Amino acid sequence: MFHPIFALVLVFSFFTISSGQPLPSGRQATVEEARMEQRILANIRPLIKQLGTCEAPTDQPCDNLSQEIRDLTKRILVIEKSLSRQIKLADCIASFENIEMNPKVHVIGGRCYLFGVEYLNWTSAQAKCRSAGANLVTDPSEEFLYFLKWIPGRYGLYFWIGARNTGGILKWITSDEVVKENDSRWGDDDPDVDGPNQCVLVQQGATKMYDYDCDKLFRFRPICQL
Structure with missing residues:
Protein backbone atom coordinates (compact mmCIF):
# COMPACT_ATOMS: atom_id res chain seq x y z
CA MET A 1 0.00 0.00 0.00
CA PHE A 2 1.45 3.33 -0.98
CA HIS A 3 1.72 6.28 1.34
CA PRO A 4 -0.45 9.37 0.61
CA ILE A 5 2.70 11.47 0.29
CA PHE A 6 3.62 9.49 -2.81
CA ALA A 7 0.28 10.34 -4.40
CA LEU A 8 0.96 14.00 -3.64
CA VAL A 9 4.35 13.72 -5.33
CA LEU A 10 2.74 12.11 -8.36
CA VAL A 11 0.11 14.83 -8.69
CA PHE A 12 2.68 17.61 -8.39
CA SER A 13 5.17 15.93 -10.69
CA PHE A 14 2.67 14.85 -13.31
CA PHE A 15 1.14 18.28 -13.84
CA THR A 16 4.44 20.16 -13.74
CA ILE A 17 6.61 17.74 -15.69
CA SER A 18 4.53 15.34 -17.75
CA SER A 19 2.28 17.92 -19.38
CA GLY A 20 4.30 17.45 -22.55
CA GLN A 21 5.29 21.09 -22.70
CA PRO A 22 8.91 21.79 -23.68
CA LEU A 23 11.22 23.76 -21.45
CA PRO A 24 10.69 27.52 -21.97
CA SER A 25 12.75 28.48 -24.99
CA GLY A 26 13.56 31.92 -23.64
CA ARG A 27 14.90 30.73 -20.30
CA GLN A 28 18.58 31.37 -19.84
CA ALA A 29 19.17 28.92 -17.00
CA THR A 30 22.55 28.95 -15.39
CA VAL A 31 24.53 25.76 -14.99
CA GLU A 32 23.81 25.83 -11.25
CA GLU A 33 20.06 26.09 -11.82
CA ALA A 34 20.11 23.24 -14.31
CA ARG A 35 22.06 21.03 -11.94
CA MET A 36 19.61 21.81 -9.15
CA GLU A 37 16.75 20.72 -11.40
CA GLN A 38 18.60 17.50 -12.11
CA ARG A 39 18.92 16.80 -8.39
CA ILE A 40 15.20 17.45 -7.89
CA LEU A 41 14.31 15.08 -10.71
CA ALA A 42 16.68 12.47 -9.33
CA ASN A 43 14.87 12.66 -5.98
CA ILE A 44 11.44 12.39 -7.58
CA ARG A 45 12.22 9.23 -9.54
CA PRO A 46 12.58 6.76 -6.62
CA LEU A 47 9.38 8.10 -5.06
CA ILE A 48 7.50 7.50 -8.27
CA LYS A 49 8.92 4.00 -8.56
CA GLN A 50 7.51 3.18 -5.13
CA LEU A 51 4.05 3.95 -6.44
CA GLY A 52 4.47 0.96 -8.71
CA THR A 53 4.04 -1.41 -5.75
CA CYS A 54 0.27 -1.31 -6.07
CA GLU A 55 -1.54 -3.99 -4.06
CA ALA A 56 -4.10 -4.71 -6.77
CA PRO A 57 -2.21 -4.93 -10.08
CA THR A 58 -5.30 -6.18 -11.95
CA ASP A 59 -7.39 -3.24 -10.78
CA GLN A 60 -8.13 -0.72 -13.54
CA PRO A 61 -7.15 2.30 -11.39
CA CYS A 62 -3.83 0.59 -10.68
CA ASP A 63 -3.30 -0.05 -14.39
CA ASN A 64 -3.98 3.60 -15.13
CA LEU A 65 -1.66 4.65 -12.34
CA SER A 66 1.09 2.37 -13.61
CA GLN A 67 0.78 3.86 -17.10
CA GLU A 68 0.96 7.37 -15.69
CA ILE A 69 4.08 6.39 -13.78
CA ARG A 70 5.71 5.03 -16.93
CA ASP A 71 4.78 8.15 -18.88
CA LEU A 72 6.13 10.39 -16.12
CA THR A 73 9.36 8.42 -15.90
CA LYS A 74 9.86 8.79 -19.67
CA ARG A 75 9.20 12.50 -19.41
CA ILE A 76 11.75 12.85 -16.61
CA LEU A 77 14.35 11.10 -18.75
CA VAL A 78 13.63 13.48 -21.63
CA ILE A 79 13.97 16.50 -19.35
CA GLU A 80 17.19 15.19 -17.82
CA LYS A 81 18.62 14.67 -21.29
CA SER A 82 17.63 18.21 -22.22
CA LEU A 83 19.20 19.56 -19.03
CA SER A 84 22.40 17.64 -19.74
CA ARG A 85 22.55 19.30 -23.15
CA GLN A 86 22.02 22.71 -21.54
CA ILE A 87 24.86 22.09 -19.10
CA LYS A 88 27.18 20.89 -21.87
CA LEU A 89 26.33 23.88 -24.05
CA ALA A 90 26.87 26.30 -21.15
CA ASP A 91 30.26 24.72 -20.45
CA CYS A 92 31.17 24.98 -24.14
CA ILE A 93 30.18 28.64 -24.32
CA ALA A 94 32.23 29.40 -21.21
CA SER A 95 35.26 27.73 -22.82
CA PHE A 96 35.16 30.07 -25.83
CA GLU A 97 34.06 33.35 -24.24
CA ASN A 98 37.67 34.40 -23.74
CA ILE A 99 38.34 34.44 -27.50
CA GLU A 100 35.04 35.70 -28.91
CA MET A 101 32.12 37.77 -27.63
CA ASN A 102 28.77 35.97 -27.79
CA PRO A 103 30.40 32.88 -29.31
CA LYS A 104 28.37 30.87 -31.81
Missing part, protein backbone atom coordinates in the same frame (compact mmCIF):
# COMPACT_ATOMS: atom_id res chain seq x y z
CA VAL A 105 28.75 27.47 -30.18
CA HIS A 106 27.14 24.12 -30.98
CA VAL A 107 27.42 20.70 -29.38
CA ILE A 108 27.77 17.98 -31.98
CA GLY A 109 28.39 14.37 -31.03
CA GLY A 110 29.13 15.42 -27.46
CA ARG A 111 31.92 17.82 -28.46
CA CYS A 112 32.09 21.62 -28.47
CA TYR A 113 32.37 23.57 -31.74
CA LEU A 114 32.91 27.29 -32.09
CA PHE A 115 31.90 28.73 -35.47
CA GLY A 116 34.10 31.81 -35.67
CA VAL A 117 32.95 35.08 -37.20
CA GLU A 118 36.35 36.66 -37.91
CA TYR A 119 38.04 36.22 -41.29
CA LEU A 120 41.49 34.75 -40.72
CA ASN A 121 44.20 32.90 -42.56
CA TRP A 122 44.79 29.30 -41.51
CA THR A 123 47.67 30.01 -39.10
CA SER A 124 45.76 32.76 -37.28
CA ALA A 125 42.64 30.60 -37.18
CA GLN A 126 44.50 27.74 -35.51
CA ALA A 127 46.21 30.15 -33.10
CA LYS A 128 42.81 31.51 -32.08
CA CYS A 129 41.50 28.02 -31.36
CA ARG A 130 44.62 27.12 -29.38
CA SER A 131 44.14 30.17 -27.15
CA ALA A 132 40.96 28.47 -25.90
CA GLY A 133 42.65 25.08 -25.53
CA ALA A 134 41.01 23.85 -28.73
CA ASN A 135 42.09 23.07 -32.30
CA LEU A 136 40.64 23.56 -35.72
CA VAL A 137 38.27 20.68 -36.48
CA THR A 138 40.26 17.58 -37.32
CA ASP A 139 39.03 14.54 -39.21
CA PRO A 140 35.41 15.83 -39.30
CA SER A 141 32.75 13.22 -38.63
CA GLU A 142 29.76 12.57 -40.88
CA GLU A 143 27.55 13.99 -38.13
CA PHE A 144 29.55 17.22 -38.15
CA LEU A 145 29.47 17.52 -41.94
CA TYR A 146 25.73 16.86 -41.99
CA PHE A 147 25.26 19.61 -39.39
CA LEU A 148 27.42 21.95 -41.46
CA LYS A 149 25.26 21.26 -44.49
CA TRP A 150 22.04 22.26 -42.74
CA ILE A 151 23.23 24.86 -40.24
CA PRO A 152 21.12 28.03 -40.58
CA GLY A 153 22.77 31.18 -41.80
CA ARG A 154 24.24 32.65 -44.93
CA TYR A 155 25.07 29.97 -47.49
CA GLY A 156 28.57 29.72 -48.89
CA LEU A 157 30.76 30.60 -45.92
CA TYR A 158 34.06 28.75 -45.76
CA PHE A 159 35.71 27.45 -42.60
CA TRP A 160 39.27 26.33 -42.00
CA ILE A 161 39.72 22.87 -40.51
CA GLY A 162 42.75 21.21 -38.96
CA ALA A 163 44.81 19.83 -41.83
CA ARG A 164 47.70 21.35 -43.77
CA ASN A 165 50.54 20.50 -46.10
CA THR A 166 53.54 19.26 -44.12
CA GLY A 167 56.53 18.29 -46.25
CA GLY A 168 54.36 17.86 -49.32
CA ILE A 169 51.79 15.70 -47.49
CA LEU A 170 48.45 16.80 -46.06
CA LYS A 171 48.19 15.77 -42.41
CA TRP A 172 45.70 16.20 -39.58
CA ILE A 173 47.30 18.51 -37.03
CA THR A 174 46.26 16.67 -33.86
CA SER A 175 47.18 13.13 -34.89
CA ASP A 176 49.82 13.68 -37.60
CA GLU A 177 47.93 11.15 -39.70
CA VAL A 178 47.89 11.58 -43.46
CA VAL A 179 44.71 12.89 -45.06
CA LYS A 180 44.13 10.23 -47.69
CA GLU A 181 43.76 11.39 -51.28
CA ASN A 182 40.92 8.92 -51.90
CA ASP A 183 38.94 10.11 -48.87
CA SER A 184 35.28 10.33 -49.89
CA ARG A 185 34.96 13.68 -48.14
CA TRP A 186 37.08 15.47 -50.76
CA GLY A 187 35.32 17.70 -53.24
CA ASP A 188 35.76 17.34 -57.00
CA ASP A 189 39.36 17.69 -58.25
CA ASP A 190 40.72 17.84 -54.69
CA PRO A 191 43.14 17.41 -53.10
CA ASP A 192 45.81 19.21 -55.10
CA VAL A 193 48.89 19.40 -52.90
CA ASP A 194 51.38 20.53 -55.54
CA GLY A 195 51.53 23.94 -53.90
CA PRO A 196 53.81 24.34 -50.88
CA ASN A 197 51.25 26.10 -48.69
CA GLN A 198 48.00 24.16 -48.86
CA CYS A 199 45.47 23.86 -46.04
CA VAL A 200 41.99 22.34 -45.84
CA LEU A 201 38.59 23.97 -45.50
CA VAL A 202 34.90 23.08 -45.58
CA GLN A 203 31.95 25.02 -46.96
CA GLN A 204 28.67 25.78 -45.26
CA GLY A 205 25.85 24.02 -47.08
CA ALA A 206 28.11 21.22 -48.33
CA THR A 207 29.62 18.02 -46.94
CA LYS A 208 32.98 18.13 -48.73
CA MET A 209 36.54 19.21 -47.96
CA TYR A 210 38.68 21.42 -50.22
CA ASP A 211 42.34 22.43 -50.16
CA TYR A 212 43.33 26.06 -50.51
CA ASP A 213 46.17 28.49 -49.95
CA CYS A 214 46.74 28.77 -46.18
CA ASP A 215 47.35 32.53 -46.34
CA LYS A 216 44.02 33.48 -47.90
CA LEU A 217 41.49 35.43 -45.86
CA PHE A 218 38.52 35.67 -48.22
CA ARG A 219 35.41 34.43 -46.35
CA PHE A 220 37.55 31.96 -44.39
CA ARG A 221 36.71 31.56 -40.71
CA PRO A 222 37.78 29.06 -38.06
CA ILE A 223 35.78 26.19 -36.61
CA CYS A 224 37.33 25.29 -33.28
CA GLN A 225 36.79 21.86 -31.80
CA LEU A 226 37.12 21.15 -28.09
Whole structure:
Protein backbone atom coordinates (compact mmCIF):
# COMPACT_ATOMS: atom_id res chain seq x y z
CA MET A 1 0.00 0.00 0.00
CA PHE A 2 1.45 3.33 -0.98
CA HIS A 3 1.72 6.28 1.34
CA PRO A 4 -0.45 9.37 0.61
CA ILE A 5 2.70 11.47 0.29
CA PHE A 6 3.62 9.49 -2.81
CA ALA A 7 0.28 10.34 -4.40
CA LEU A 8 0.96 14.00 -3.64
CA VAL A 9 4.35 13.72 -5.33
CA LEU A 10 2.74 12.11 -8.36
CA VAL A 11 0.11 14.83 -8.69
CA PHE A 12 2.68 17.61 -8.39
CA SER A 13 5.17 15.93 -10.69
CA PHE A 14 2.67 14.85 -13.31
CA PHE A 15 1.14 18.28 -13.84
CA THR A 16 4.44 20.16 -13.74
CA ILE A 17 6.61 17.74 -15.69
CA SER A 18 4.53 15.34 -17.75
CA SER A 19 2.28 17.92 -19.38
CA GLY A 20 4.30 17.45 -22.55
CA GLN A 21 5.29 21.09 -22.70
CA PRO A 22 8.91 21.79 -23.68
CA LEU A 23 11.22 23.76 -21.45
CA PRO A 24 10.69 27.52 -21.97
CA SER A 25 12.75 28.48 -24.99
CA GLY A 26 13.56 31.92 -23.64
CA ARG A 27 14.90 30.73 -20.30
CA GLN A 28 18.58 31.37 -19.84
CA ALA A 29 19.17 28.92 -17.00
CA THR A 30 22.55 28.95 -15.39
CA VAL A 31 24.53 25.76 -14.99
CA GLU A 32 23.81 25.83 -11.25
CA GLU A 33 20.06 26.09 -11.82
CA ALA A 34 20.11 23.24 -14.31
CA ARG A 35 22.06 21.03 -11.94
CA MET A 36 19.61 21.81 -9.15
CA GLU A 37 16.75 20.72 -11.40
CA GLN A 38 18.60 17.50 -12.11
CA ARG A 39 18.92 16.80 -8.39
CA ILE A 40 15.20 17.45 -7.89
CA LEU A 41 14.31 15.08 -10.71
CA ALA A 42 16.68 12.47 -9.33
CA ASN A 43 14.87 12.66 -5.98
CA ILE A 44 11.44 12.39 -7.58
CA ARG A 45 12.22 9.23 -9.54
CA PRO A 46 12.58 6.76 -6.62
CA LEU A 47 9.38 8.10 -5.06
CA ILE A 48 7.50 7.50 -8.27
CA LYS A 49 8.92 4.00 -8.56
CA GLN A 50 7.51 3.18 -5.13
CA LEU A 51 4.05 3.95 -6.44
CA GLY A 52 4.47 0.96 -8.71
CA THR A 53 4.04 -1.41 -5.75
CA CYS A 54 0.27 -1.31 -6.07
CA GLU A 55 -1.54 -3.99 -4.06
CA ALA A 56 -4.10 -4.71 -6.77
CA PRO A 57 -2.21 -4.93 -10.08
CA THR A 58 -5.30 -6.18 -11.95
CA ASP A 59 -7.39 -3.24 -10.78
CA GLN A 60 -8.13 -0.72 -13.54
CA PRO A 61 -7.15 2.30 -11.39
CA CYS A 62 -3.83 0.59 -10.68
CA ASP A 63 -3.30 -0.05 -14.39
CA ASN A 64 -3.98 3.60 -15.13
CA LEU A 65 -1.66 4.65 -12.34
CA SER A 66 1.09 2.37 -13.61
CA GLN A 67 0.78 3.86 -17.10
CA GLU A 68 0.96 7.37 -15.69
CA ILE A 69 4.08 6.39 -13.78
CA ARG A 70 5.71 5.03 -16.93
CA ASP A 71 4.78 8.15 -18.88
CA LEU A 72 6.13 10.39 -16.12
CA THR A 73 9.36 8.42 -15.90
CA LYS A 74 9.86 8.79 -19.67
CA ARG A 75 9.20 12.50 -19.41
CA ILE A 76 11.75 12.85 -16.61
CA LEU A 77 14.35 11.10 -18.75
CA VAL A 78 13.63 13.48 -21.63
CA ILE A 79 13.97 16.50 -19.35
CA GLU A 80 17.19 15.19 -17.82
CA LYS A 81 18.62 14.67 -21.29
CA SER A 82 17.63 18.21 -22.22
CA LEU A 83 19.20 19.56 -19.03
CA SER A 84 22.40 17.64 -19.74
CA ARG A 85 22.55 19.30 -23.15
CA GLN A 86 22.02 22.71 -21.54
CA ILE A 87 24.86 22.09 -19.10
CA LYS A 88 27.18 20.89 -21.87
CA LEU A 89 26.33 23.88 -24.05
CA ALA A 90 26.87 26.30 -21.15
CA ASP A 91 30.26 24.72 -20.45
CA CYS A 92 31.17 24.98 -24.14
CA ILE A 93 30.18 28.64 -24.32
CA ALA A 94 32.23 29.40 -21.21
CA SER A 95 35.26 27.73 -22.82
CA PHE A 96 35.16 30.07 -25.83
CA GLU A 97 34.06 33.35 -24.24
CA ASN A 98 37.67 34.40 -23.74
CA ILE A 99 38.34 34.44 -27.50
CA GLU A 100 35.04 35.70 -28.91
CA MET A 101 32.12 37.77 -27.63
CA ASN A 102 28.77 35.97 -27.79
CA PRO A 103 30.40 32.88 -29.31
CA LYS A 104 28.37 30.87 -31.81
CA VAL A 105 28.75 27.47 -30.18
CA HIS A 106 27.14 24.12 -30.98
CA VAL A 107 27.42 20.70 -29.38
CA ILE A 108 27.77 17.98 -31.98
CA GLY A 109 28.39 14.37 -31.03
CA GLY A 110 29.13 15.42 -27.46
CA ARG A 111 31.92 17.82 -28.46
CA CYS A 112 32.09 21.62 -28.47
CA TYR A 113 32.37 23.57 -31.74
CA LEU A 114 32.91 27.29 -32.09
CA PHE A 115 31.90 28.73 -35.47
CA GLY A 116 34.10 31.81 -35.67
CA VAL A 117 32.95 35.08 -37.20
CA GLU A 118 36.35 36.66 -37.91
CA TYR A 119 38.04 36.22 -41.29
CA LEU A 120 41.49 34.75 -40.72
CA ASN A 121 44.20 32.90 -42.56
CA TRP A 122 44.79 29.30 -41.51
CA THR A 123 47.67 30.01 -39.10
CA SER A 124 45.76 32.76 -37.28
CA ALA A 125 42.64 30.60 -37.18
CA GLN A 126 44.50 27.74 -35.51
CA ALA A 127 46.21 30.15 -33.10
CA LYS A 128 42.81 31.51 -32.08
CA CYS A 129 41.50 28.02 -31.36
CA ARG A 130 44.62 27.12 -29.38
CA SER A 131 44.14 30.17 -27.15
CA ALA A 132 40.96 28.47 -25.90
CA GLY A 133 42.65 25.08 -25.53
CA ALA A 134 41.01 23.85 -28.73
CA ASN A 135 42.09 23.07 -32.30
CA LEU A 136 40.64 23.56 -35.72
CA VAL A 137 38.27 20.68 -36.48
CA THR A 138 40.26 17.58 -37.32
CA ASP A 139 39.03 14.54 -39.21
CA PRO A 140 35.41 15.83 -39.30
CA SER A 141 32.75 13.22 -38.63
CA GLU A 142 29.76 12.57 -40.88
CA GLU A 143 27.55 13.99 -38.13
CA PHE A 144 29.55 17.22 -38.15
CA LEU A 145 29.47 17.52 -41.94
CA TYR A 146 25.73 16.86 -41.99
CA PHE A 147 25.26 19.61 -39.39
CA LEU A 148 27.42 21.95 -41.46
CA LYS A 149 25.26 21.26 -44.49
CA TRP A 150 22.04 22.26 -42.74
CA ILE A 151 23.23 24.86 -40.24
CA PRO A 152 21.12 28.03 -40.58
CA GLY A 153 22.77 31.18 -41.80
CA ARG A 154 24.24 32.65 -44.93
CA TYR A 155 25.07 29.97 -47.49
CA GLY A 156 28.57 29.72 -48.89
CA LEU A 157 30.76 30.60 -45.92
CA TYR A 158 34.06 28.75 -45.76
CA PHE A 159 35.71 27.45 -42.60
CA TRP A 160 39.27 26.33 -42.00
CA ILE A 161 39.72 22.87 -40.51
CA GLY A 162 42.75 21.21 -38.96
CA ALA A 163 44.81 19.83 -41.83
CA ARG A 164 47.70 21.35 -43.77
CA ASN A 165 50.54 20.50 -46.10
CA THR A 166 53.54 19.26 -44.12
CA GLY A 167 56.53 18.29 -46.25
CA GLY A 168 54.36 17.86 -49.32
CA ILE A 169 51.79 15.70 -47.49
CA LEU A 170 48.45 16.80 -46.06
CA LYS A 171 48.19 15.77 -42.41
CA TRP A 172 45.70 16.20 -39.58
CA ILE A 173 47.30 18.51 -37.03
CA THR A 174 46.26 16.67 -33.86
CA SER A 175 47.18 13.13 -34.89
CA ASP A 176 49.82 13.68 -37.60
CA GLU A 177 47.93 11.15 -39.70
CA VAL A 178 47.89 11.58 -43.46
CA VAL A 179 44.71 12.89 -45.06
CA LYS A 180 44.13 10.23 -47.69
CA GLU A 181 43.76 11.39 -51.28
CA ASN A 182 40.92 8.92 -51.90
CA ASP A 183 38.94 10.11 -48.87
CA SER A 184 35.28 10.33 -49.89
CA ARG A 185 34.96 13.68 -48.14
CA TRP A 186 37.08 15.47 -50.76
CA GLY A 187 35.32 17.70 -53.24
CA ASP A 188 35.76 17.34 -57.00
CA ASP A 189 39.36 17.69 -58.25
CA ASP A 190 40.72 17.84 -54.69
CA PRO A 191 43.14 17.41 -53.10
CA ASP A 192 45.81 19.21 -55.10
CA VAL A 193 48.89 19.40 -52.90
CA ASP A 194 51.38 20.53 -55.54
CA GLY A 195 51.53 23.94 -53.90
CA PRO A 196 53.81 24.34 -50.88
CA ASN A 197 51.25 26.10 -48.69
CA GLN A 198 48.00 24.16 -48.86
CA CYS A 199 45.47 23.86 -46.04
CA VAL A 200 41.99 22.34 -45.84
CA LEU A 201 38.59 23.97 -45.50
CA VAL A 202 34.90 23.08 -45.58
CA GLN A 203 31.95 25.02 -46.96
CA GLN A 204 28.67 25.78 -45.26
CA GLY A 205 25.85 24.02 -47.08
CA ALA A 206 28.11 21.22 -48.33
CA THR A 207 29.62 18.02 -46.94
CA LYS A 208 32.98 18.13 -48.73
CA MET A 209 36.54 19.21 -47.96
CA TYR A 210 38.68 21.42 -50.22
CA ASP A 211 42.34 22.43 -50.16
CA TYR A 212 43.33 26.06 -50.51
CA ASP A 213 46.17 28.49 -49.95
CA CYS A 214 46.74 28.77 -46.18
CA ASP A 215 47.35 32.53 -46.34
CA LYS A 216 44.02 33.48 -47.90
CA LEU A 217 41.49 35.43 -45.86
CA PHE A 218 38.52 35.67 -48.22
CA ARG A 219 35.41 34.43 -46.35
CA PHE A 220 37.55 31.96 -44.39
CA ARG A 221 36.71 31.56 -40.71
CA PRO A 222 37.78 29.06 -38.06
CA ILE A 223 35.78 26.19 -36.61
CA CYS A 224 37.33 25.29 -33.28
CA GLN A 225 36.79 21.86 -31.80
CA LEU A 226 37.12 21.15 -28.09
